[in-house]
Amino acid sequence: MSERSVVTSTLLGEDTGAPVRRTVLPGGLRVVTESVPTVRSVAIGVWVGVGSVDESPEEAGSTHYLEHLLFKGTSRRSALDISSAIESVGGDINAFTAKEYTCYYVRVLDADLPLAVDVVADMLTSSLIEQSEVDAERNVVLEEIAMRDDDPTDAIHDLMTERMWGDTPLGRPILGTVDSITGMARETVNGYYRRHYRPRNIVVAAAGNLDHDAVVKLVAEAFAAGGFLAGDEEPAAPRIGGAAPDVNTGVALLQRPTEQANLLLGMPGITRNDPRRFALGVLNAALGGGMSSRLFQEIRERRGLAYSVYSFAAQHAATGMFGVYVGCQPKKAGEVLDLARGVLGEVAASGITEDELASGKGQVRGGLVLGMEDTSARMSRLAKAELVYDELPSIDELLARIDAVTMDDVRELASSLLNAPPALAVVGPFDDPSRFESALH
Template sequence: MTTAADHLTGAGAGAAASVPAPVGTTEVLDVDEFGGRVERTELPGGLRVLTETMPGVLSATLGIWVGVGSRDESPAVGGSSHFLEHLLFKGTRSRTALEIATAMDAVGGEMNAFTAKEHTCYYANVLASDLPLAVTLLGDLVTDALNTAPDLESERTVVLEEIAMRDDEPSDAVHDLYAETLFGDTPLGRSVLGTVESIEALTRDDVDGWYRERYAVPSIVVSAAGRVDHQQVLELVTAAFGDRLSGSARPDPLRLGEDVVLTEPARPTGLIHRRTEQTHLLLGSLGMGRLDERRYAAAVLDAAVGGGMSSRLFQEVREKRGLVYSVGSSLTHYAGTGSFSVYAGCSPKRVPEVLRLVRDELAAVAADGLTAEEVARGRGQLKGGLVLGLEDTGSRMSRLGKSELSYGEYLPVREVLARLDAVDEGQVRAVAADLLSRRMCLAVVGPYRDRDLDKLLA
């Protein structure tokens, strides 16, 4: 019987035990005082493998990340990345969809996937002893999917239902509307889901061609966290990817974001007219790219302005006046650009007052910055949230994958905490003066007409 302890020593790996040790360049990125260890290997063909050993757990989470998302699509094939994410679960040359689902259910594991603007991730959470199964199944999906025409037709309906579900939920629809308003007809402005028109027009050749072209080894990162052993993961991955791990190809270069260059919102307002009981709105501006060194100060600013129950927006709009149930701010970073936004949901008659209060608070922070107490509280909120958010294997796996794909480097948690500790009031004031004084746009889902939005924005 194979146990988690066997896998930590490299024994009991089943078929992968006979696979020759992979040849690659391995580096230790971090070792902590509890025995945790972060390692990275670049295998032949450009595949990157990162692991984080967490001695105190009995589970493991595996992720296979592909550096492709809706940002890489043209309007004609909008939604291809997300459609493909669905389609890969429909079966491979060696396994049917039912066999894939049955194998994972039989060990009590969870397997799923998600698509974002700049990447796609397939993941599985299992007992450590079942890590070989997770690598085998996910590796099979990513490298050997069939993408048949009948499967595409059945899944097309599912994706269209997902779009309809998004449209029926105003708090979801307003976020896609905001991206379209802010970024316009650019890859970042288009929905990850695509449109009804683009999904209905996609052919099997479109989606399978996207798979053959984009799911290349140099664009892929494998990350695993939990009770894992780096060498064992390498052996399992080598078996799963087979002869694709050959040649002199290097990993794809870091995405820099040269495809979206904007200096102000694409348009001032966006509206979805709907007779809702509550108006959903997003007010925001262009932000900073993910590699901007000011992002730590911006994060502290965001936390203090609208990141929690003690934030200015929550206190002024909800606690003191009771105008909303939900209000808060958000920072989003992409390659080369980003967004700062404030969301609120309220009765239509209260929208003018809510917008006035939000804009007054943002203007005050832009002019005067934050108090020392607010900066300290923002730092503490971010530090506590970061550490508490990394208590499970899934979040650790995700951090490894995103670090490699989005930043091209791994920063130990203590280094991130140190950078947050270094943020002072002057840095926050400078970021606020820049970020909160930029031209803003407004996205609204509610019972309004186009002519009403100019008044609201003014």
């Protein structure tokens, strides 16, 4: 490696006494680490800046399909070799696909970090994507789709994104469809792999008992195999902004012979980088973030109408969603929806109380700080700073942003989000979506 191609910088060091450091290798591959010397393990993730939003309609499900296939063998290792190499030293290896990125992660003892880097780099750079494995894994992905369909609490979220954003990259399911996976050719998946799995799109993030320079050396050697780092590109820019898809309202119904009605109200939210995201965290906590939240108290505690009730925020580069989920007896669905809309209307009109503001801030602060006790969470934070946030504020700075949220901030955001016409997704024993139309007005 030439000095021209390698750039190392210190990002911050206030939180742990050890700095977060970042190195850019040839081809634009980034290595970001945080030293946590008080543990005896390392969490390492290889994050690729590609997700289901990057797929054409013909490629629907390719990102997730490919995630499976990269575990199926390289010229050096079989699928069994990959899993047994990590499991034989007591480590964990897995992966997940999201709308806007894909992650392959390993957690091992600090002494086994060289093995972990070698295995995951081999998978990312040298997978064979053989026809026989494409055919075999097709059945596995179809089983995963069937499992999603059998679980109404999973199916309803895909139903909502499809209802709200339609046949767009953000509206289509990460898993793809039965038709798209059944018809997926090996050439399609392999072409997707070759186009998107390039050094400029990859971030290697690690947190734990490590030395940055040693990690960089391991990564450079492992990823250089086969000339993978031979290019001269700059790192891809963080995924920020872009054109938001049109928002649809109305009711989407998936008829299932379930014992519960599964209900999900969805409203347009805010983007991942919106400065109001800290106020949104407080608002979400007050509305449906725990047992003391308004929705939980009103629907479950006071009236006993549901076991599971919560609110959530999904945030992406160009848009977002704020949602409320409730599972209840089918005959109680109308009453539950009226109650949920009533709670949302009250907060939209009047905001939250001082006690709710304090409690909401406490929940967001606690979730942030307690999450940082885990090296995997620290690793994820580093990677997302590179891929989607373009900043890595210290924990103290994040706490200050949370503490700065005011009653007016939450009230204005609630008025903006909760007054918007909602969409409704329903999974349950119903045959007529029109029976729920009144709940949207």
